[in-house]
Amino acid sequence: MKISRWRAPFDRLRANGGGNNPSGRRSAEHGFTLVELMVVIVIIGLLATIVAINVIPATDTARIEKAKADISTIEQALEQYRLDNLTYPAGTDGLQALLTPPASLTQPQRYRRGGYIKKLPNDPWGRPYSYVVPGRKGSFDIVSLGADGQPGGENENADLYSSAL
Secondary structure (H helix, E strand, O other), rough: OHHHHHHHHHHHHHOOOOOOOOOOOOOOOOOOOOHHHHHHHHHHHHHHHHHHHHHHHHHHHHHHHHHHHHHHHHHHHHHHHHHHHOOOOOOOOOOHHHOOOOOOOOOOHOOOOOOOOOOOOOOOOOOEOOOEEEOOOOOOOOEEOOOOOOOOHHHHHOOEHHHOO
16 A cells, blocks of 8 residues: 555656656657757867867977977987097998997997987988988088978978087
8 A cells, every 4th residue: 555655646757758747748858959960060060170270280390399309319319429439420320320339430349338329210200310421510410301201391391400400
């Protein structure tokens, strides 16, 4: 008897669609219309476009800044090499001289055990940096040819020379 007393209000709710609608009909406000969904999708598309327009150019700037940081690291390793060996690596030895002692080294005992850099980085576009002896304004230049990999260019395609940084 006690159970039937509690069951009656729930039976009434079930009979009129689960709500407070006394007529027993379901309300038409239980979902979104196609127009409402399309408006939301268009708004999301516009927001995604705005974000993409603002983020994509930032990746080009970040790559250029990473190349400058890499060039600076390689320059520091070359300076350490010069301090130990009294000269910069020959152009024919290239940047590999920072990893392993070159055959042309006159005093191999002065070469630092383990080298001067753990790993030679590639530029942000996946190509190795070039070592040019003599440089434009000094003993050497570390060069990245930019995004296009070709000499010259502007913006992200511009060449990066250590002597110009």
